[in-house]
Amino acid sequence: MPYLKIQTNREVxxxxxxxxxxxxxxxxxxxxxxxxxxxxxxxxxPLPMMFAGGTGPCAYLELKSIGLPESKTESLSRILCQFLQDELKIPSDRIYIEFVDVKSSMWGWDGGTF
Structure with a gap:
């Protein structure tokens, strides 16, 4: 049920x-x-993207999950930013992350919901 979407202007x-x-x-x-x-x-x-008025490496992430605790978002932000910095050389101050806690009844899978 966790879904991570990564959008960036970096070629890979x-x-x-x-x-x-x-x-x-x-x-x-x-x-x-x-x-x-x-x-x-x-x-x-890769998508055309601009952050802070420049077109240097940047990324936008969405992390959605059932039961995504707000208490974990700060550490998840640090972990995901470090991951993109290591893997794609994107500075952490050029990354936005949207965290979404989804109700189980609003997440479909295998012909039903969670």
């Missing part, structure tokens, strides 16, 4: 894209305490 090769997806899936699973079999990660192709 297919091999790097696959590695980032794998690492991000494990990172989300571990830090939310959710089974990886429910984690979905999306890394969009």
């Amino acid at each position: 090769t297919d091999n790097v894209r696959q590695e980032i997806l794998k690492k991000a899936s494990l990172l989300v699973s571990k830090n939310l305490g959710k089974p990886e079999k429910y984690v979905m990660v999306r890394l969009d192709p």
Whole structure:
């Protein structure tokens, strides 16, 4: 049920894209305490993006999950920013992250809801 969407203006090769997806899936699973079999990660192709008046490397992330505690958002922000800094060389001050706690009845899966 956790869903991480990464949008960036950084070019990435297919091999790097696959590695980032794998690492991000494990990172989300571990830090939310959710089974990886429910984690979905999306890394969009490079998009035209501007942040703070410049077109340097930047990213916008959405992390949605059932039961996403507000008490974890600060540490998740630090972890995800460090991840993108390490993997894509995006400075943490050029990353926005939207955290969304979704009600289980509003998350569909396998023909039903959670």
